[in-house]
Amino acid sequence: MKYRIIGDTMPAVEVMFEAPGEEMYTQSGGMAWMTEGIEMATNAKGGLMKGIGRMFAGESLFMATYRAQREGAVIAFASTVAGRVYPVDVTETGGMICQKGAFLCAQNSVKLSITFSKKLSAGLFGGEGFILQDLSGQGMAFLEVDGDLVEKNLKPGEVLKVDTGNVVAFERSVGYEVEMVKGLGNIFFGGEGLFLTKLVGPGKVVLQTQNIAEFAGRIARFIPTSS
Numbered sequence: 313m314k315y316r317i318i319g320d321t322m323p324a325v326e327v328m329f330e331a332p333g334e335e336m337y338t339q340s341g342g343m344a345w346m347t348e349g350i351e352m353a354t355n356a357k358g359g360l361m362k363g364i365g366r367m368f369a370g371e372s373l374f375m376a377t378y379r380a381q382r383e384g385a386v387i388a389f390a391s392t393v394a395g396r397v398y399p400v401d402v403t404e405t406g407g408m409i410c411q412k413g414a415f416l417c418a419q420n421s422v423k424l425s426i427t428f429s430k431k432l433s434a435g436l437f438g439g440e441g442f443i444l445q446d447l448s449g450q451g452m453a454f455l456e457v458d459g460d461l462v463e464k465n466l467k468p469g470e471v472l473k474v475d476t477g478n479v480v481a482f483e484r485s486v487g488y489e490v491e492m493v494k495g496l497g498n499i500f501f502g503g504e505g506l507f508l509t510k511l512v513g514p515g516k517v518v519l520q521t522q523n524i525a526e527f528a529g530r531i532a533r534f535i536p537t538s539s
Contacts, residue, residue, distance in 0.1 A: 317397050
């Protein structure tokens with residue numbers, strides 16, 4: 313397959329199949345447009361239990377698989393909010409750990425599964441939650457980035473502290489934990505919450521400038537409520 317990322321504000325990845333039988337899959341509702349010559353099948357990819365696990369990781373129970381019936385068929389998958397589409401060569405990177413909701417689509421040879429944070433504190437208080445997404449296998453996958461994309465390559469032992477919800481993905485070599493903000497004044501008046509995500513190198517970290525949860529919270533303030 314070949315792909316190109318199009319658009320700036322609300323980008324999409326457009327995939328051209330090079331041979332019959334090639335497949336892409338996405339969460340339910342992820343497809344934006346496609347040409348003739350593509351067959352769609354919807355199922356709980358990997359079985360019901362894996363589907364339920366994906367629900368806890370922020371994805372849909374059912375996944376849609378699109379199979380090329382002829383060479384040159386084209387399909388596009390669009391992001392849901394303003395931001396970027398981030399391509400991941402799973403074969404080259406050896407896989408990545410992603411925050412819930414980051415997955416957009418992937419080749420059928422890429423495995424999407426759930427993984428649990430190693431530390432209970434990260435699960436209870438981290439913006440990415442106790443259940444994360446694990447990309448493994450061979451081929452290309454594409455992630456949604458909210459806002460602008462920032463990449464950091466951490467050296468061994470290098471520490472990066474991130475506001476919860478601003479982590480998109482990180483390589484398996486990166487350590488992940490959560491620490492409490494120090495100082496009562498900072499906790500109650502700092503506006504950053506109680507906890508920060510702590511990432512420890514070596515490895516690549518993918519960040520996003522928009523925290524969608526905080527953004528949704530601000531929008532919710534302006535929504536009228538019934539008395």
